[in-house]
Amino acid sequence: MTTPNVSNDLAKTYDPAAVEGRLYAHWEASGFFHEEPDPARPPFIIAMPPPNVTGRAHLGHGSTYTPMDVLTRYHRMLGDNADWLPGLDHAAIATEAVLVRELAKEGIARDALGRQGFIDRAWEWSRTYGGTINEQFRTLGFGPDWQRERFTMDEGLSAAVRKVFVELYREGLIYRGKRLINWDPKGKTTVSDAEVDHVERDAHLWHVRYPAKDGSFSITVATTRPETMLGDTAIAVHPDDERYATLIGKHVCMPLTMREIPVIADSAVESGFGTGAVKVTPAHDPTDYEIGQRHDLPMPSIMDFDARISGAEIDVGAYGGLERYEARARIISDLRASGHLVKEEPYRHAVAISERSGEVIEPLLSLQWFVKMKPLAEPALQAYRDGRLRFVPERYGRTYETWLENIRDWNISRQLWWGHQLPVWYTPAGDVIVAETEEEARETAKRRFDTLELTRDPDTLDTWFSSGLWPFSILGWPEKTPELACWYPSQVLITGWEIIFLWVARMVMLGLHFVGQVPFPTVFISPLVFDAQGRKMSKSLGNAIDPMDLVGRFGADAFRMGILRQMRLEGQEIRFQESRCEEARNFNNKIWNATRYLLALPEGLPRAMTLPKPSELTLADRWILTRLHDTIEEMSRLFDAFDFGNAAETIWRFVWYEFCDWYLEATKAEPNRATRAAVMSFVWNNAMRLLHPIAPFITEEVWLALPHDGATIMTATWPDPFEVPVERAAADAFAALQRTVERVRNLRSEMGLAPKQPLTLLVPGNVPNDLAALLALFTVGTLERTAETGASLEEALGAVEGRAPLELLVERYRKEAIRLRAEVERGERKLGNEQFIAKAAPDVVTKEREKLDGYRIELQKVEAALAATGERV
RNA sequence: GUGCGUGUAGCUCAGUGGGAGAGCACCACCUUGACACGGUGGGGGUCGUAGGUUCAAUCCCUACCACGCACACCA
Numbered sequence: 051m052t053t054p055n056v057s058n059d060l061a062k063t064y065d066p067a068a069v070e071g072r073l074y075a076h077w078e079a080s081g082f083f084h085e086e087p088d089p090a091r092p093p094f095i096i097a098m099p100p101p102n103v104t105g106r107a108h109l110g111h112g113s114t115y116t117p118m119d120v121l122t123r124y125h126r127m128l129g130d131n132a133d134w135l136p137g138l139d140h141a142a143i144a145t146e147a148v149l150v151r152e153l154a155k156e157g158i159a160r161d162a163l164g165r166q167g168f169i170d171r172a173w174e175w176s177r178t179y180g181g182t183i184n185e186q187f188r189t190l191g192f193g194p195d196w197q198r199e200r201f202t203m204d205e206g207l208s209a210a211v212r213k214v215f216v217e218l219y220r221e222g223l224i225y226r227g228k229r230l231i232n233w234d235p236k237g238k239t240t241v242s243d244a245e246v247d248h249v250e251r252d253a254h255l256w257h258v259r260y261p262a263k264d265g266s267f268s269i270t271v272a273t274t275r276p277e278t279m280l281g282d283t284a285i286a287v288h289p290d291d292e293r294y295a296t297l298i299g300k301h302v303c304m305p306l307t308m309r310e311i312p313v314i315a316d317s318a319v320e321s322g323f324g325t326g327a328v329k330v331t332p333a334h335d336p337t338d339y340e341i342g343q344r345h346d347l348p349m350p351s352i353m354d355f356d357a358r359i360s361g362a363e364i365d366v367g368a369y370g371g372l373e374r375y376e377a378r379a380r381i382i383s384d385l386r387a388s389g390h391l392v393k394e395e396p397y398r399h400a401v402a403i404s405e406r407s408g409e410v411i412e413p414l415l416s417l418q419w420f421v422k423m424k425p426l427a428e429p430a431l432q433a434y435r436d437g438r439l440r441f442v443p444e445r446y447g448r449t450y451e452t453w454l455e456n457i458r459d460w461n462i463s464r465q466l467w468w469g470h471q472l473p474v475w476y477t478p479a480g481d482v483i484v485a486e487t488e489e490e491a492r493e494t495a496k497r498r499f500d501t502l503e504l505t506r507d508p509d510t511l512d513t514w515f516s517s518g519l520w521p522f523s524i525l526g527w528p529e530k531t532p533e534l535a536c537w538y539p540s541q542v543l544i545t546g547w548e549i550i551f552l553w554v555a556r557m558v559m560l561g562l563h564f565v566g567q568v569p570f571p572t573v574f575i576s577p578l579v580f581d582a583q584g585r586k587m588s589k590s591l592g593n594a595i596d597p598m599d600l601v602g603r604f605g606a607d608a609f610r611m612g613i614l615r616q617m618r619l620e621g622q623e624i625r626f627q628e629s630r631c632e633e634a635r636n637f638n639n640k641i642w643n644a645t646r647y648l649l650a651l652p653e654g655l656p657r658a659m660t661l662p663k664p665s666e667l668t669l670a671d672r673w674i675l676t677r678l679h680d681t682i683e684e685m686s687r688l689f690d691a692f693d694f695g696n697a698a699e700t701i702w703r704f705v706w707y708e709f710c711d712w713y714l715e716a717t718k719a720e721p722n723r724a725t726r727a728a729v730m731s732f733v734w735n736n737a738m739r740l741l742h743p744i745a746p747f748i749t750e751e752v753w754l755a756l757p758h759d760g761a762t763i764m765t766a767t768w769p770d771p772f773e774v775p776v777e778r779a780a781a782d783a784f785a786a787l788q789r790t791v792e793r794v795r796n797l798r799s800e801m802g803l804a805p806k807q808p809l810t811l812l813v814p815g816n817v818p819n820d821l822a823a824l825l826a827l828f829t830v831g832t833l834e835r836t837a838e839t840g841a842s843l844e845e846a847l848g849a850v851e852g853r854a855p856l857e858l859l860v861e862r863y864r865k866e867a868i869r870l871r872a873e874v875e876r877g878e879r880k881l882g883n884e885q886f887i888a889k890a891a892p893d894v895v896t897k898e899r900e901k902l903d904g905y906r907i908e909l910q911k912v913e914a915a916l917a918a919t920g921e922r923v
Numbered sequence: 924g925u926g927c928g929u930g931u932a933g934c935u936c937a938g939u940g941g942g943a944g945a946g947c948a949c950c951a952c953c954u955u956g957a958c959a960c961g962g963u964g965g966g967g968g969u970c971g972u973a974g975g976u977u978c979a980a981u982c983c984c985u986a987c988c989a990c991g992c993a994c995a996c997c998a
Contacts, residue, residue: 063960248995255998273998286998320997328998337996399997445927449993452926456994547993582935584991604960615946618937622928622992627935629947636960643958650957699937699945710958718956792964799964805953830955873942880941885978894941894979901942 060649060755064642066605066635070747074188082764083193085126085133087536094125094132095540097521097569098194099553100202102141103176104148107186107597109579109587109626110546112613117576117694118544119192120614123743124689127768131536135524136187136194138180140203142469142513143237143406149175149468165467165508172468176201186598191606191746193764200524202516203470210523211516212473212486214564219484223425224462226482228417230339231461232402235357235374236409239465240418242512243458244551246411248400255397256382257325259390260285260302263310269294269302270392272324274399275334276385277377279304280359280366281352282311284330286341289315291326304329305390306381307367316341333415349415355465357412374412419463419472419509426559427454433568439558442574442692443620446547453551462512469510476505518556521569534565542692543570546578547622574692577617577624584625600631607745608634614744615702617695637702638748641741644710645752648730653723655731658757662725664775669787669820670716671729672780677708678733679774685740686768694744701741709737712788719827721820731757736769783843787821790847791828797852797862798829808832810853814839814846825850848908856919863916870909877902 077083087093096118101111118134125132149172150160160168184199200207218224231240253274261268269285282304287294294313301310318341319328332342332349342349350364359377361370369377385391402411431454433439434447441447463472475483475491477499485491488506495501516523521540525533539561545554554573561569581587587594600609612631616624648655661667667675681704688697713733717726735756742749742763753763760766798809811831813822816838826833831852839849854862880886880898887895 060957062958064958271998275998318996323997330998335996335998337998340996400995448927452994578992580991616936620928621936625935627947629935632960633946636958639960640958643961645957647957652956695937703945711962714957715962795963796965799952802952805963806955876942880979883978886941887978889978890941898941 060642060646062643062646064605064639064748066607066638066747067602069751070189070191070606073747073750074191077193077762077764078188078196080762081197082762083134083195084197085131085195087532088131089536091129091131093537093541094122094128094130095537096122096134096542096544097524097540098134098136099543099545099549100137100139100200100517100520101183102144103138103180103201104141104144105183107183107190109595109597109613111187111190112597112609113579113617113624114544114546114576115187115192116190116610116614117574117617117692119194119610119746120694120743121542121544121689123193123746123764124768126764127739127742127766129767133198133537134194135198135200135537135540136184136196137200137520137524138176138184138202139513139517140176140201140469142464142466142510143239143241145172145176146466146468147237147407160467168467176203189598189601189606191610193746198524202513202520206526207516207519207523208470209486210519210527211470211511213528214519214560215473215511215515216484216486217564218421223422224419224484225422226417226419228415229420229459229461230333230336230413231416231418232404233355233357233412233414233416234404234407234409235355235412236407237404237466238355240416240461240463241404241406241411242461242514244514245405247403247405249403250398251401252396252398253401255324255395256385256391257393257395258305258329258385259392260305260311260329261390262300262302263308267297267300267302269297269313269327270325271327271329273329274397275378276381277359277369277374278331278334278352279306279329279381280369281331281333281350281364282309282329283332283342283347283350284311284345285313285327286316286319286330287313287327288319288321289317291319291321293321294327305385305388306369307365309365314341314345314347316344334413336413339413339415351415353412353414355414418461419474421460421462423457423459423559426563427457427555429562430454430555430559433558433562438571439568440572442572446550446573446575449547450550450555454555460512462515463507463509464512465508466510469513470516472507472509472511474507476507477501478503478505514552514556517553518560519564521557521561522565527565538565538569539567540570542572542574544574544576547575548578550575577621579613579624579626582625582627584623587626595626595628600628604631604635605638605747607638607747607749608632610634611637611698611702611745614694615698617698619691619693619695637706638745640706640710641748641752644705644714645734645755647714648727648734649755651727651730653727655757656728658735658759659732659773660728661732661775662728666725667729667775668722668725669780669784670713670722670824671725672775672777673784674709674713674729674733675774676776676778676781677704678736678769679771679776682736682740682769682771682774689743698744701737701744705737705741709733712784715828716824719820719823721823736774739763739766739769742766783821786844786847787824790850791825794825794829794831794850794852797854797858800862801852801854801858806830810834812836812851812853814849816840816846817843817850821847849911860916860919863912863919867909867912867916870905870912873905874902874909877905 122132122134153160215224232246234241255272255274256276257270257272259268259270271285285302297313298315301312303310318337330338330341332339332347333351352359352364352366354360357374359366359369359372404411434451473485477495481499483491483494485494491504492502495504522538525531525538527534557569581593585593597609608631611634616630681700684700685697716722738749738753750763803809809829809831811825812834815835822833840846877898881902
């Protein structure tokens with residue numbers, strides 16, 4: 051007789067804080083995350099989307115970066131040449147904004163500091179605070195190859211940026227031009243179309259009358275932006291609009307300065323909206339710009355980069371110098387006074403907002419640099435259409451396609467200091483020199499323009515320009531490195547759908563153009579994280595959850611499991627529930643205690659991965675091994691399909707509801723003790739490996755405590771289903787046993803028996819002893835053998851009954867008979883339907899027959915039992 | 924306006940052309956060789972509404988309603 055001997059080494063409650071930091075430091079110091087290119091093995095490469103250097107971990111990283119870590123760990127265990135390549139993005143606008151704020155606190159203006167001083171500060175700041183998010187990633191258990199960490203402003207990556215710029219320029223795909231751009235008056239820079247949001251806002255629609263000079267007629271237009279009237283160069287109406295047909299070609303006066311402008315016809319005008327006539331301000335509105343181009347209209351700018359009215363190009367009357375909203379108010383009041391304001395109505399419409407600063411975008415005409423997109427987009431579309439690039443879920447492919455089909459040129463110059471300065475120089479005569487280095491620029495200047503006096507373009511490149519090169523720039527491109535040879539293209543890109551345009555499409559275009567292959571064959575789009583009510587998480591709403599806080603309370607493993615279990619393959623959002631992390635913490639505790647039980651088995655554990663002879667395996671052994679086999683196949687399938695939610699659910703079920711609830715309990719019965727140590731050790735070792743990609747820490751801790759081979763579970767092999775014996779018949783028999791146990795437990799409960807009060811079990815003689823013992827164990831029953839019943843084990847188990855008070859049994863039998871009669875009736879109705887027999891699939895009909903037969907037999911039995919009790923009454 | 928997604932138990936969500944599921948919450952009982960961050964049992968849903976296809980619809984189709992998202996030059 052052995053007494054329980056729970057290992058004193060292991061606390062009763064799992065404490066992630068005591069494990070996670072220690073293991074991570076060990077992994078990193080041991081170089082387990084690092085990998086060298088190895089053409090002999092299949093590559094599994096993920097380029098980490100570089101977080102902003104200003105960034106902090108948020109729940110979105112849970113849903114996008116956890117899957118990357120999971121897949122990298124999974125493929126490493128599969129023996130692939132797996133590497134996850136990390137890095138940071140210099141995040142021009144965001145970083146510059148942070149710095150400007152910091153400087154303001156010290157009372158320093160950006161311009162006073164000067165360009166070089168500012169950049170020095172930015173570098174200093176990046177080095178000091180920029181690593182924060184990487185530390186947080188370590189806390190979350192993310193294991194990228196830190197030795198390969200890159201920064202978009204690194205010298206190598208910057209050289210790649212310059213090379214790409216120069217090549218695109220020489221190919222005519224980058225050009226400089228005066229175009230209408232999106233100006234962010236707060237960030238004091240241009241932003242690309244992809245960085246502009248359209249937000250519904252309450253505003254006004256003002257109807258303004260434009261009179262003819264002689265007063266013989268007038269035209270009224272509707273506008274939401276009266277301040278732009280100063281730059282009007284035409285009034286447009288639809289060519290088919292009869293109301294205005296006679297006025298086309300005539301002139302009216304813009305009432306603020308009484309400047310004459312023509313009335314023109316353009317089909318872009320909707321006659322049904324407003325008055326059917328529209329003012330045209332080509333320099334300050336995208337539609338008007340196009341109309342202006344079609345009609346060759348003058349395009350005077352009336353607003354400067356501070357969003358103030360400016361008379362530099364045209365007479366703006368008394369409004370010069372006014373801020374745009376002041377000007378609007380003044381103009382409205384003047385128009386009202388002069389009788390030109392006909393009508394004023396509240397109006398809700400979409401306003402263009404800078405994604406970054408939240409400021410209302412001002413469309414301005416400005417000399418900027420652009421990338422010609424159509425020639426780049428075409429191959430990127432082709433790659434998608436012929437299947438070289440696919441999206442998971444598929445529907446996001448259509449988003450990508452639509453965007454590329456309608457793509458417009460990309461404004462890439464930014465009026466910021468922090469970023470890659472354009473490799474562009476100008477001679478005093480205004481000649482443009484584009485070169486990879488200043489030396490090269492000087493040589494060209496000397497040779498072609500006979501000058502050495504050069505001014506470099508002060509602008510920097512859109513951050514996404516360097517991010518677009520990420521998949522190959524981090525591998526050393528344009529050098530022909532082993533990394534580039536082995537690891538480009540990568541295997542999958544994982545990101546959120548909000549940056550398909552900003553980033554994914556651009557990587558595909560530039561990757562195809564410069565390396566000749568799509569940078570990744572598959573894009574997995576992970577869901578965005580919202581709060582439990584479906585609201586976006588934000589600081590202002592106060593509903594933001596800090597992952598670090600969750601890790602502190604539940605552990606990194608629980609955080610990862612908690613969020614993965616909420617992921618659904620087709621879902622576009624997660625309504626995050628913190629309780630899922632708590633459940634996962636409980637799950638880990640379950641694992642911990644099952645491990646304590648296992649380690650405390652009095653007989654001890656054998657060498658790793660040694661199973662008893664097949665003939666010695668008990669029914670429970672065969673069942674759990676079969677379940678393990680199926681779980682391994684399922685986990686591999688689900689990881690391969692990016693179905694992380696179901697993967698998490700699958701291993702959860704196996705570990706908790708099968709291994710702990712049934713198998714571990716079964717090992718407490720005498721007939722199962724001989725083989726249990728080996729089988730449990732084997733199964734648990736496999737289970738930890740299956741769970742490791744999701745919960746790296748606890749699995750390592752447990753695996754190391756179990757008999758194992760190797761230094762770390764990280765490089766242990768992924769479980770192989772062929773190493774696990776399968777026995778369907780035994781698995782089915784055990785499942786029948788489970789159903790019987792549940793039935794008897796229900797009876798106990800109805801009898802009001804306390805869990806420890808024994809119940810007499812009436813077990814047919816043809817139920818084998820080991821099964822009978824399990825029944826007794828699971829139901830706290832004492833066995834009483836009865837006559838053999840039924841031909842199969844299932845039938846015999848179906849006949850197992852507990853000895854209960856007569857009234858109770860009668861009641862149960864009655865209820866059971868009612869249920870069964872309903873089932874029989876339903877089956878008979880179905881099978882009595884000739885249409886069903888004739889048209890339904892044969893196997894469906896057969897199954898239905900078998901079901902009906904089964905119900906009939908059960909019903910007979912129950913009715914017989916009922917009758918028998920009746921006789922005894 | 925166009926396109927996409929979602930409506931299933933009180934909550935968050937799985938799922939299937941042929942007997943409605945999980946977790947949490949709730950109720951009852953329980954310190955059973957590890958675990959109360961635990962065990963066992965239980966109650967609870969006309970599967971958004973209305974049609975259609977089908978022998979059979981929660982699942983497929985159509986319309987509508989509600990919510991969310993993306994795109995869009997209606998000033």
